[in-house]
Amino acid sequence: MGSADDSADERTxxxxxxxxxxxxxxxxxxxxxxxxxxxxxxxxxxxxxEYPYTRGIHPEMYRERPWTMRQYAGYAxxxxxxxxxxxxxxxxxxxxxxxxxxxxxLGLDSDDPRALGEVGRTGVAIDTIDDMRTAFAGIxxxxxxxxxxxxxxxxxxxxxxxxxxxEQGVAAAELRGTSQNDILKxxxxxxxxxxxxxxxxxxxxxxxxxxxxxxxxxxxxSISGYHFRExxxxxxxxxxxxxxxxxxxxxxxxDAGLSVDDFAPRLAFFFNAHNNVFQEVAxxxxxRRMPAARRARCCCAAAGPSG
Numbered sequence: 020m021g022s023a024d025d026s027a028d029e030r031t032x033x034x035x036x037x038x039x040x041x042x043x044x045x046x047x048x049x050x051x052x053x054x055x056x057x058x059x060x061x062x063x064x065x066x067x068x069e070y071p072y073t074r075g076i077h078p079e080m081y082r083e084r085p086w087t088m089r090q091y092a093g094y095a096x097x098x099x100x101x102x103x104x105x106x107x108x109x110x111x112x113x114x115x116x117x118x119x120x121x122x123x124x125l126g127l128d129s130d131d132p133r134a135l136g137e138v139g140r141t142g143v144a145i146d147t148i149d150d151m152r153t154a155f156a157g158i159x160x161x162x163x164x165x166x167x168x169x170x171x172x173x174x175x176x177x178x179x180x181x182x183x184x185x186e187q188g189v190a191a192a193e194l195r196g197t198s199q200n201d202i203l204k205x206x207x208x209x210x211x212x213x214x215x216x217x218x219x220x221x222x223x224x225x226x227x228x229x230x231x232x233x234x235x236x237x238x239x240x241s242i243s244g245y246h247f248r249e250x251x252x253x254x255x256x257x258x259x260x261x262x263x264x265x266x267x268x269x270x271x272x273x274d275a276g277l278s279v280d281d282f283a284p285r286l287a288f289f290f291n292a293h294n295n296v297f298q299e300v301a302x303x304x305x306x307r308r309m310p311a312a313r314r315a316r317c318c319c320a321a322a323g324p325s326g
Contacts (some may be wrong), residue, residue, distance in 0.1 A: 047253035071311030093118030093142030097153035100143040118142030151179040165196035197238035208246040248291035
């Protein structure tokens with residue numbers, strides 16, 4: 020039983036302070052000093068392109084290697100989505116980001132009674148290969164990378180995409196893109212799952228293995244922190260939950276008999292970018308540094324004590 024004054028203990032991410040309180044906090048509850056000096060900085064900070072890549076993976080970063088520019092898009096029917104995709108590519112987009120409606124995300128056909136009122140509302144409805152063929156009509160799939168925001172039925176939608184590419188004469192090995200394929204965050208933050216966790220994780224790692232063999236340029240998962248943050252997590256919690264998901268996927272793939280070196284290079288991460296730029300930069304740097312620190316601890320443990 021809780022204490023009688025539990026209701027007065029209102030927990031928030033950022034402490035509630037009045038106008039007379041000199042303290043200031045980010046939305047994640049991190050107190051902001053009135054002024055920062057060099058003493059607050061790390062003694063050393065790696066250059067861009069240097070392990071553990073806290074300032075990016077390329078020495079010149081995006082001055083040398085531009086971002087892939089995408090707009091998240093999917094409209095009602097496959098025909099309408101195709102028109103939008105072609106418009107975006109004609110006006111400077113260098114990649115596509117495909118949004119699916121909720122029935123598609125849940126593996127439902129558009130004529131399923133449970134899909135009533137949701138068909139085509141939050142993205143494009145893809146029920147058959149004809150829909151996928153229409154969505155990418157006139158778009159050469161060997162010249163564009165496609166991000167597919169799909170999780171529970173990710174393997175099915177990627178298969179349809181691969182078949183459309185085959186009809187275009189594009190080999191699977193030439194396809195570039197990403198399947199979100201992050202089912203754990205559906206249980207935690209969004210709720211768009213179909214199967215129990217065990218079989219769902221099997222589908223995820225099966226896609227790792229399939230792409231390693233047939234689609235070596237395809238990013239097999241986008242491990243997502245964005246949804247945790249939108250659900251109310253702080254910046255610290257966002258990184259923690261996302262890296263925990265990543266550890267779970269890696270372990271599941273190893274347990275399925277996959278080699279880390281075969282699947283790890285195709286794992287991607289997807290974080291939120293909130294309004295406090297300094298907090299978010301620190302978050303991204305921490306998200307890169309923490310796996311490096313974990314790796315160092317594991318290597319030391321494997322080596323054992325010296326002497």
